[in-house]
Amino acid sequence: MVLGKVRALAIYFDTLNEHNLPAYSGGDLVSGRVVVEVTGDVRVKSLDITARGVAKVRWTESRNAGANTAYTQNYTEEVEYLHHCDTLIGEDRDADCPEEGLTVLHPGLHEFAFSFNLPQMALATSFEGKHGSVKYWVKAELHRPWLLPVKAKKEFIVFEHIDINTPLLLAPQAGTKEKTLCCWFCASGPISLSAKIERKGYTPGESIQIFAEVENCSSRVVVPKAALYQTQTFYAKGKGKEIQQLVSNLRGDPLPQGKSQSWEGKMLKIPPVSPSILDCPIIKVEYVLMVYVDIPGGLNLSLSLPLVIGTIPLYASASRTSSISSNCSTMSWLGLSDPPEAPPSYSDLAISESHRRDCLRGCDRHDSGGEDPASVLTYITEFRYLPPPLYSEVDPYPAPVEECGSSDVRRPDTCPSR
Template identity: 75%
Template sequence: MVVGKVRALAVCFDTLNDSNAPVFSGGELVSGRVLVDVAGDVRVRSLAVTARGVAKVRWTESRNAAASTAYTQNYTEEVEYLHHRDVLIGSAEERDEEDAAADEGGVTILHAGLHELAFSFQLPQMALATSFEGKHGSVRYWVKAELRRPWMLPVKVKKEFVVFEHIDINTPLLLAPQAGSKEKTLCCWLCASGPISLSAKVARKGYTPGDSIQIFAEVENCSTRVVVPKAALYQTQTFFAKGKGKEIRQLVSNLRGEALAQGKSQSWEGRVLKIPPVSPSILDCPIIRVEYALVVYVDVPGGLNLSLSLPLVIGTIPLHNATSRTSSISISSSGSASTWAGVAERPEGGPLSGAGSVSVTLKRGKSPTIHRWMRIPEMLFAHESERANIFGGKRLTRTSLDALKHECVHMGGAKSTNDQFQRTTSRLF
């Protein structure tokens, strides 16, 4: 009797996306087929598929117990997100039995040719960790098919699929602007130079791969050194095991400004930093975290840099159409208007030019709220070119900004009109 041969064993997924890649999310149905190509008749005891999803971390550290004694400490941890097993050929009683005996009963004959056996399972309705490959850990999902035959070694094949835990950046938290400011004074023994000041702002906290981050920043150099403003997007991978953490920081993209001599200043009016294809943020996995931060900093030769870190979240669901928002703030100049929707996102065009006026535009004729009024000064302060044009070239200092804030709070509480706001800005400037 001629014994048949298994020529190939493969796993194929049924995918419906445009890229034809096996990509799924929590709660979705995963389906596919196991392909078995045999030459001649093959006696099969069982064919089972097992789906697994595991987050795993591992790293080692060297320790010194005494002056002449050293050892290696291993740190490992594992979290299981998925474990599903199904038998495609064979009885239910043989699901977990080892093929220890070649019993004539319970054997299925596969005749020569290609055989397709369908499988399906549903991903858990829970927050699954996004697929990820890092230096000290990973999150992987896969399906393994195992074909067992009497008196022969099993044939196995494994194929991975991708899981995305979706992050929608259209939530209020991720649409909120991120801003900050810092100042430092350089010292050399008993002599101190003037301060270096830095302020930076981005339109929102949430972005997706391929987006462009528009950076608005101001740097003023009153020190005696030549400094350079820069910006960089960093990814931080943090791995946890046995109560200890291991952190890896990687540069994603960066940009460089012009060198600043003593007494000079520089403004970034929407300098663009593009986000390359990167892994989304992982925030809910107990042993692996992937976080992002935009670091705007001043490179100080021979000294510590002045650095400002703005935390960001890289999501999977991109920004919706800005026209769906309910209100807008616009700065109009010489009859033209440039609209900032919701969180004051700057359009692609250049800065406004010519003498202009500040106006607040609200839909349905509603009066500005206190919150809206209080946001106007900060937005004006963040845009050097616009405020210079709006206020006839006069500089909007922090002192005048605080005064304008106070007036805006008063007007917001009194449901003031745009004309009242115009009169206030004219009086203050």
Template identity: 85%
Template sequence: MVLGKVRALAVYFDSLNENNLPAFSGGDQVSGRVVVQVSGDVRVRSLEVTARGVAKVRWTESRNTGANTAYTQNYTEEVEYLQHRDTLIGEDRDEDGPEEGLTVLHAGLHEFAFSFNLPQMALATSFEGKHGSVRYWVKAELHRPWLLPVKVKKEFIVFEHIDINTPLLLAPQAGSKEKTLCCWFCASGPISLSAKIERKGYTPGESIQIYAEVENCSSRVVVPKAALYQTQTFFAKGKGKQIQQLVSNLRGDPLPQGKSQSWEGKLLKIPPVSPSILGCPIIRVEYDLVVYVDVPSGLNLSLSLPLVIGTIPLHACSSRTSSMSSTMSWLGLSERPEAPPSYGDLSISESRRRECLHGCERSEDQDQDQDQDQDQDQDQEALLSYITEFRYLPPPLYSEVDPYPDPVQVCSAAAVRRPDACPSR
């Protein structure tokens, strides 16, 4: 028998997203095929598939300890999220064992299916950073007797879904700051900055609507700006390493002395970036929107608003509710409905009622000689107008204090405090 050669070994996934990439989440099933192409007959001891997911951090720091010596410290940390192994051909055997029971692959293409489930837990999102990464992959190994194994590794993407349609991420973010510029013998007026965004959670591809107000009372020409930053934090051996990167920015118009500038929903687009990573113990990815005033020859006046970049976009109903709430809050309007009027608010109508009743009594005294039926008609008309007046009014607020106390009760209460308050005493 003429022994053949392994021409190709590849791993293919069955499920791909709209970008033709293998992307999964916690609890999903990952399935695919291992394709082996051989020319001639090839004896195979085993074909194994291993799936792993690891978050890894690594960086090095050097310190001088003397004139000609240096001390180097390595910081490494690793967290494992996935480990799965399956044998598609053969069994686990000693590499130097007998060649009995080998599997022969004839010339051509051979496909072997595999599948496994991701753990039902919060997995860290796939990420590539300067000092660390979160990677998931499937590795296939073809073992043959007396030869080196053939290996191939194929990575896949894992997303830990973050739904921005939660009350915490739909809440508006706002703040304000003020700064006064001064030097040795002079001081200029303050620079004030206030900024607000509609919510805390966004997804890549969205645009952040920035509402800001800048007032320049200083003697310098300043420029309002906004920037979106990504902060990567890595932890190892009780120490942290932080990297900040600019993601996107925008610039306003120069603002001379004594002028103000308003941003009525100025848009800052979010480019394709990694979602926020908040649950991994050794890697964190966070975002901040920084609205600031660029002050020449001085420290900038900045305002930082934290953001969360999620994976599940905003629902239509949540968008309308958030936009309405944000607009009402920005305009200083109350979102709570107006309370119904109290008894005190109805005192005018009560006085009108009393005048109506007194008028009816005077009318009876003056027109005693009129017919009794006509008097009854007038009383019914007055009562009808009084009922109609209060038909559509809301009920008054409940109060334990009687707005119309009985005169006897008032006198009694006053007599308890001061005996000479009541004439009867």
């Protein structure tokens, strides 16, 4: 028998997202197919798949130990989130050659389905950083007698969902700072900065509305700015390594001495970035909005407003509520302490009770007389602006009654006809 060759070994996932990528969350079912293409009869011992998810941190530091010596310290840490193994072809599945314990694949394409569930736990979101990563993958190995195994590996994405519709992430973030510039014995006036954003949680693609007030009483020309930073923190062997990256920024107008500047909802767009990673013990991904005043020749005056980048966007109702509450709080924050004028009460309307009764009697007369309906429109229009009737347990307009006998007093509709 002429033995064939393995032309291709590939892995395909059944479920793809809108970007044509395999993306899942904790507890989801991951399913797919391992496709083997052979050119002739191929004897196979086993076809195994392994699914793994690992968060790994690694960096190296060099230290001087003396005049001519140095040593290198490696920092490595690993956390495993997923480990699943399965055998798609093996001795227990052998049907063609039980005497040899092998399975023969005939020329053509062969598909073998696989499936497994992700753990019902908080999984770390897939991430690739400078000193560490979080990766999930499926690996297939085709074992043949007396030959090296054929391997294929394909990664899939895992999102640990963060819902920004929680009260904590819908809460506004605000702060105020002031700084006085000094040069030897000469001190200039203070520079003050106040900043506020609508909420703490956002999703990629949204824009952050920044409300800020900057007052420059110093002798220098300053520039208000804002920047969104991503901070990656890696932990290994009790030590941390931090990397900060600029994600997005904006710039205000230069502010001369004695001038002030207000940002009435200046927009800073969030580009496509990785969601926050808060629950992984060895990798953290956090975000902060820095609103600051750039001071030439001095240290900047800055405010740090922490953010959380989530995966579940803001609901429409939550957006409206957040907008209303933000507008109300923004009015007070910007110094508009006077509340809006309340609507007038019914007691303030200059319409007396006697006027009401006249209107009602007028309507009754027109109804009974069968006059032109257009003339009644005057009373209807006037009645439209009248206050509601006063509440009373005693009917102020009792129905008329008539006597039906010397001692009988009944309602008209119950009086017998004579």
